[in-house]
Each structure stands twice: as structure tokens, then as C-alpha cells.
Amino acid sequence: MEKLLKWSVENSDSNKIPQPPPQDDPERRKIGSEIIDVILGKSDGVRIREAIEVISNTNDTLENREIAFDNLEMLVEQIDNANDVENMNLWPKILSFLSFPEKSLRLHAVWVCGTAVQNNPKAQKAFAEKGGIKLILNLLNNPDEDMEVRSKAIYAISGAIKHYSPGLEQFEKEGGYEILLSILQTSNDLSILRKVVFLFNTLLLQDATTVTTRIEEKGLAMQMIKLLGIYGDDDEDLADKILRTLLTQLQNSSKSLSEDEMNELRRILPEIKKKYGEVALSTSEWEELESNL
Template identity: 45%
Template sequence: MFKIVSNTLPSPLPPPHATDIQNMKLWPSILSLLSSPEPSLRKGAAWVCGTALQNNIKAQRAFLDNDGLRHVLTLLRDDPDKGVRSKAQYAVSGAIKHFPEALEAFAGMGGYDVLGEVITRADDPPTLRKIIFLYNTLMAEDPATAPVLRDNGTVAKLEEVLGKFGEDEDMVEKTVRTLHTLLTQTSTPAPATLAASLRTLKAQHGDLGLTEKEWREFGV
């Protein structure tokens, strides 16, 4: 069970029991901790949210109904603590994956703009890496996501990531894979500057998990 004590974080159960949060009407108490002045409490509350939401449609529904998605998006965009932002990203991801209604709400809240801001700041590589991976996951679930990302300037943002993190092979691999998904799903040719960067990165890092056919689709 969960025990709520004033100004303390509930001790979480394993994810299969996460719906107990709703049954015990604990979402308001947990979400209130996202506004705590203590970073450790904000971080812990975001972690509890993210853990409860993993592949749990009932928890995702309750989280959305309690306006939790808006709270964690705000943390992801604005919190000064990197640890809090990381757990907020975890909660955002858990809230919207495999739940089209939450993804629609996310878009309506400016969620894609928030993710774009985090990518543009590029000051938190672990969270940046997770967002890029999330993009690819969302496009795999619903190809309608790709045009939204394209129209939000995501290609240019990801090209900037390649320029800033070209020595980080894992970051490059995730970014290149996401770019390939985005460009192919929207039938968008790679900009000339991107194709040139990709040639350099391929020479530096190898095939990065792409087939020769996929590289040719980039124009490389």
C-alpha cells in the first residue's frame, strides 16, 4: 500500500499495483508534491508518476484526468534541477505512450513545443537522448506523429543535435534513426546540409545500425 505523510513522498509499490493510487485517491497528494520547493520531493513524485504509468492504461487515464500531464510537462520545461527534469520526462513518456487520448492532450498542451525547447537547449544530454528515442517510439506507434514533428521544425533541431554531439556515437545513432523515420514517413528529402553531415558521421562511426538502403534514402 501507499502511505502519505505530510511533505513526504509515498513509498511506491511495483508497477502492477499502480492502480492502487487511483483506488486510494492518492493522485492529488502525489501531484501536489510536483510543486514542492524541495527538488528531491519533486524528483521523487515525478518518478512515482512515471513508474505507475508504465504500460498501465488505468493509471494513464487517471493521471490525465487529474491534470498530471500538464504538471510534468511544466517541470520538464522549467525546472532548474536536471534530476527533476529527467524524471519529468520519464513521466511524460509513460503518460502518452500507447494512449492516443493522452497524446492528443499532450499536443493540445504544447507538448511538442516543450520537447523542442529541451532539444534546442541541449544542456541535458541524458534527457535529450530519451526525448529523441521517444520521438521514434511515437512515430512507430502512430505515423500521424511524423508530420507534426516535421512541421514543428524537428528536422533542423535534430540536425543541430548531430552538430553538437557528433562525438557521442549513441546520441548520433538514436538521432540518425529518428531522422530516418521522420523523413521517410513524411516523404521529405534530407536537406543538403544534413546529408553532408550524415556522410561525415557515417565515415566516423560506421553504419550506425542503418542498412545501405536506408543510407541511400538519406541521399548518402
Template identity: 40%
Template sequence: MAGNRTADELLKWGLEHAPMTEDGQSSVTQVTSEIAAGRRPDLQDPALYNAIMGKSEAQMMQEELGVAVDMSRSETDRLTALDNFEMLIEQVDNANTMESLQMWPVFLKLLQSHQEPEIQVQAAWVVGTATQNNDKAQAVALHHGILKVLLPLLDAHKPELRSKAVYAISAILGHHPAAVAQFAEFGGWEKLNHALADSNLGVRRKVAFLLNQLLIQDPLESSESFDETETGKHSVPNTQVVAKDNGNANMPPVPLEQGPATKKIKVKHPDVGRALVEHGILDSLITSLLPEGSGSLAVCNGQAVRSDIDYDEKAVQVILTLTGQQRATLPLPKAKLQQLVQVLRGPPVDKISNLQTFAEELGVDLKSVDALEKKTE
């Protein structure tokens, strides 16, 4: 049969070509009458339909979440269910279905399962996957108060949980001014500064990456109009526009594309650069890169932080992004920046390489180092 036949055409074909019984009746008609008379209970089982047609992904999400919250099941079963759920909501449509299926409150409770850190890890992973690059899910998660639950996890005992919490927070904050504002209100900058001294370098890397992303998305000279009187209120965009008179007076209104759900709440994007300076985050980043840095900022579990090139690259990028932006004068720690300039021009960490400077080792153009030095004058 042709591959492009519709389901109706296939059904019609099946009825027309169904075998006949001895009395000349269609076998389909006979089976239908038997089902109606209750003589075929085997065909009335809903599981049979699921076996033939397959379950919808919404059904699978409900079933997996049902296992995840079932305290009578083993932790292994529950973790597997959350892992399966995470794979399902990689599809944006499925992630957006979580709201209509009333699943967000369930995940808030899972994130607070303090006696089950492994469950918390998987729940944070789901939240991050559901909201990453998904403005609708970001807005919904923020509405449910997700940040208030995620931020305390940055102090969790389990490193993997702290790491997944940063991942989820990053996804929530992406291009979401209202979320960044709420994050600041809940003491998020202080939490990130503390995380830069985390005992796990993986957490530090994720924090540095997040900081750079927040700086990049901060509209320093935004062209977007902003009405201060609308702060905190939902703005409902006009979704229709009347077509211009082109001789057809009966032409219906033309629908306009909705704006991102993350911009429906009119909140001015917080000044990320200023926050990084005022909360000591810039100072912490610089200190972690200095050979003679102090305390846990320069050392992680006995290892010099500067020996982790991945972290170094991300940390230096935050500093260069911040100091390279055209913003109002900030009280930069000039003395420490001068020290960093000398470090970047100094020898690489890997003495065996053929590179001449630490900047080259990090892939930093020396012109950027020159520009950074000018900021210290």
C-alpha cells in the first residue's frame, strides 16, 4: 500500500478486504456484534488498544511520574522512572504538557526530598531539561516558585546535586528578566559567590559559565521599550492587527506571533555586571586565577584551581566580558586586575607546551589583555 495513505483510507481498505464468514457476513461485522453482545471480553481490555496503537507520550509521562513518587517502589525503580521522564520532556511539547498535567507541584516536592538526595538530583535534571531554551516552561516554573526551592540546593552535601541545581537555575534564568530579578531577591548572587569556592571544580565551572551567559544577555542599552508602571504586571500582547485597506474591506484581522512568555512580565533586566562587582563575585573570580591567591578560592581539594584550564577559560571570559562592556563606571578592583594582567602575560601552566603565555594557553587574544590593562589605569 502507498505510504501516504491516511488512517481513514487504511480503515476503509481494511473493511473492504476483511475476510467473509460462511454465512456471507464480514468478519469485522461479526466481531463487532460479538463485542457489543459481551461475548468477546478479550477485545474489551483497554490494554489491547494500547498494545496495538501505543500509549500517548502524555500517558507515559504520567506513568513514569507515578512510579517516581511511589514510596513503595525501590529507589532504583524511581530513579529509572525519572530518567525515562527526563528523556520524554526533551521534546518541548511534552515539557509544556507538564503544566496541564499538574506535574510542576510534584517536582517541587521531589526537589525538597532531603532524605533522598539521588531523587533530588534526578528531579533537578528534569527541571533543567524542561526549561532549557523553552520560554513557556521557564515562565511556568517561575510562577510555581521553582527558584526558592532550587537555590538552597547550592548548599547541598552531595556535589552532583549542587551541580544539577546550577544547571536547572541556568535554564530558568536564560533570557528571563523576571527570573533574574527574583533570583537576586532570594540572595542568588551571594549563593553563586559562595559556589565559586565549592569543593567540586565541576560546580565552579558551571557557575562561571552561568555568570558569562547572564552578562551576555544583560541588555545594557536595550532597544526594547519598558514601562516602569507595568513592573510586575502581566502584559497581554495584542495578537491581532487589522489589515490595511487594500480594497477588501472584509479581510479578517491578521494574527501576530506571540512574544516570548519570559517577557510577558514587564521587569527591567537587573544590571548583572554591577551585581557581580557589588557582591564580590568579580573579586572572587580574579583571586581564583592568581598563583598566590588565598584560601579555598585558589585551591580545590588540595589542587590549584589554575591547573584546571577549563575553569580558567570560563573565569577569564567572565572578567573580559564584564570589563569589555560599555557600561556606567563600576568600582573595579584595579589592583587585582593588574595582577591578573601580569599572570595572563606570564608563563603557561603547562610548562611542556610550546605556548609563551598563560593567555595563549587559554585562547585569549593579547589585544584583549591590553584592553583589560587599560581598565586598570
């Protein structure tokens, strides 16, 4: 704006008609863009690029980079902006942020990915094609990764594959089922356990035939039954998610539970039912679940 004021003063001679800079003058174009920014505000595309520039600047403060990440995450909530990430060829840069040494920045990077791909087939496609699913699964599969980052990675992988068959196929190819099952077997973080079980149930509802076959091969039912025995009595939310996932699996399977699975479920189910009753499942759902025992 200082340059605009200077230009106005220099051309304010009352004895002659002011002559603007030539049309092809770079200074004129710059002043013009400054005026547009002041009047209309910067476009979302410009704001996305500026946020990424700040995030990429390792000499900037951590606080400024986190603020830039917050701005970027809010911008990509809009479907058009999320699609523009691919149009501007910015996915490779954003995915590179997943390897930042700072935990808070990795967390923000995962969050941005998850938000951008939510309910957005175009963004899901671009994310998968740029290797995003593999990178997020690597974070999930790293036992040394911060628990908060891994938890947010479940949000990101869920957004990347829900209602997007090519993403689900890539998820399977990259060992996604095994990675999620390993989390159920090794983690004692209830928040992560709830999210993983809920994701399995979501995938069952999305593609019952394929997912049911895959999780039966991996032995998911037994692992969920074990978790129900360990945590079900103390965590209503986890118990609810496990019961609903087991019921969904049984509704879509041509196989019954194994003898070991049925015996274990018979042992722990009465107490779970007594404690939660219809808070967890309706009467008809309890009857359907018990009919498989």
C-alpha cells in the first residue's frame, strides 16, 4: 500500500492529467494485485500456498507453523479447496510433512490429510495415488510413534478408504487388515481400540462380503472377544462397539463362530448383558447374537 500511495503522490500534478504506468509495467501489476487483496481478500488457493510455505520453513517458530497447519486444516474442510490441493500439485509436499521430527507437526499433518479426504472421492483418489494410504499405515504400524499421532492416523485412514473401493483395495494390499489387528492385539489405549473396532464395523457395513471374508481369515472375532473380556466390564463404549461389530460380522458371514470363540463368548456375555442390557444392543439384537452361540 505504501507503493500505491507513492505512485498516487508522484502522479498528482494538478497541471497535467495523471498518466498511469504502462499496462505491461510489473509495478502496475503488483499494485493491482495488492488492491484486489485489500478489497476482496486473498483467494483460498493463495492462502493454502502461504500456509504450506510457513509450514515448510524450518527456520520459522514451531508456534507459527502450527498456526499455519490450523489454517490449512480449516481450508481443506471445503471440498473445492481439498480438490485444489491436487490441482496445485501440493499433495507430495503435504505428505512430506508426515515425516517431520516434531510430533505436533506430524499430528497436524495427519489431521490435514484426514480432513481433506473426508467424503471426497476426488481427494481420496489423489491421496491414494500419491501414496498417502501407505504412509499413514506406516505411522500406524510404528510402535515407537506417538500414541496421539497413531490415533489421528486412524481418522485419516478411515477417511481415505470409506466408501472408496480403490482405497480399500490399496489398504488391503499394504497390509492394512494385519496392521489394525496388530493394534488390537498389542495396544492398551482404549481410545485407539475403540476407533479400530469402529472402523472394522464401518468397513463391514460398506463392503460386507469382502471385508467379512478378510477379517475371518485374520481371526478378528476372537481378538474382539478377548478385548470384551478384558475391558468390556469397565468400558461401555468399547463393549458396545465390539458387540455391534461381532453382530455385523455374523449377519454377513456364511460361517459360524469357532468352538473356542463360542465358548469364550458364552463365558463373558451374560455379565456384559446384565450390566449394559439394551444400552448396548436391543432385545432383538441380543437374541440374534445369542442365537449364534
